[in-house]
């Protein structure tokens with residue numbers, strides 16, 4: 001598909017708190033193309049999570065448009081937005097949120113089955129992803145039987161299971177040591193480049209930004225190119 005994967009157009013998001021109104025996104029613009037890996041850095045409280053939640057259709061802004069593969073997502077009803085989220089977006093979080101009572105293969109296969117893929121095909125896809133992640137023989141292990149880095153690779157495989165067009169990652173390697181961080185991130189990059197997805201990664205880890213095509217930061221609610229001092 002040609003055209004940008006994700007377009008945020010004039011996004012406004014203001015939190016209303018007891019202390020008054022807190023504008024976080026102000027006419028924010030973003031365009032992400034297929035195969036593009038974009039980092040989002042900036043101080044705590046600058047609005048990174050708000051931006052990711054907006055792009056991931058988890059939060060509804062007061063103004064603007066979220067276009068995903070040309071679909072005007074905010075004009076959809078809840079059911080339509082949920083379908084777009086399930087079919088087109090993969091999420092990776094700092095803490096993996098794997099289901100502890102299910103093994104690695106089933107954790108990866110689950111979103112596929114929820115999306116209507118038959119069990120056998122979902123299991124085959126899960127196994128293929130485990131192989132890419134270097135975890136071919138770990139499918140039957142539960143998260144508690146795996147290291148932090150292995151669990152995070154399972155979580156990335158789960159996020160990529162339904163071939164998302166957009167991957168949203170919030171501190172995807174936040175709780176990992178530097179060596180595991182590089183390994184996990186390299187795997188994420190490899191998969192994303194192969195699949196041609198677009199990726200938006202919020203991180204405090206500047207070492208990771210060397211792998212990115214562009215690095216942005218939020219300044220007064222607007223995205224600007226990040227320039228190291």
Ligand SMILES: Nc1ncnc2c1ncn2[C@@H]1O[C@H](COP(=O)(O)OP(=O)(O)OP(=O)(O)O)[C@@H](O)[C@H]1O
Nearest residue numbers: 015016017022024043044045046047048049050051
């Ligand atoms: N639900 C909410 N209600 C009120 N204020 C909120 C809410 N969520 C976030 N905020 C405020 O909005 C601002 C942006 O928060 P956000 O979580 O997007 O920042 P962040 O850049 O992701 O921070 P961090 O790096 O610490 O995760 C902060 O000042 C935060 O306190």
